[in-house]
Amino acid sequence: MNGSTLQTFAAECAQELPGAQLEHPFGPGWEVFKxxxxxxxxxxxVPGRPVVIIKAEPGEAHALREHNSHITPGYHMNKKHWITLEGGAGVEKKLVKELVTDSYLLVVARLPKAEQPVDPHTYGTSTRAAR
Known part of the structure; x- marks a missing residue:
């Protein structure tokens, strides 16, 4: 999928997640999901290329970068914990949905239990178990 389609699909995935909100704290050129x-x-x-920047476990982020030319270290983010996804022929919807969901769950898991909109240990396990 191309970069514009990637961003549209990633935004759709994010908006389906409980408690997710879109903000523009850095101006109109940045969409930030929280x-x-x-x-x-x-x-x-990033100079004419639409990108999606998401959180990932450090080990998984490294493996994803090693095996996918469309995944690079997080643009303007901690390179250990964030990855940048660009559009391309090898980028599939299933991967994008999994990466967005995993990023969301990493953040939810660090919230105080009373603030967690879902249980990060059980949310979406049926769809992610097939990986």
Missing amino acids: VRGKVFMLMTE
Whole structure:
């Protein structure tokens, strides 16, 4: 999928997540998705290329970068904990949905239990177990 389609689909995935909100704290060129005030996904353009920036477990982020040319270290983010996803022929909807959901759950897991909109240990396990 191309970069614009990637961003549209990633935004649709994020908006389906409980408690997710879209904000523009850095101006109109940045779309920032948060849950309970904590960022789990950003979208912008990096010199003409639409990108999606999401949180990932450090080990998984490294493996994703090693095996996918469309995934690079997080643009303007901590390179250990964030990845940048660009559009391309090898980018499939299933991967995008999993990455967005995983990013959201990483953030939710760090929230105080009373503020968690879902249980991060059980949310979406039926869809993610097939990986």
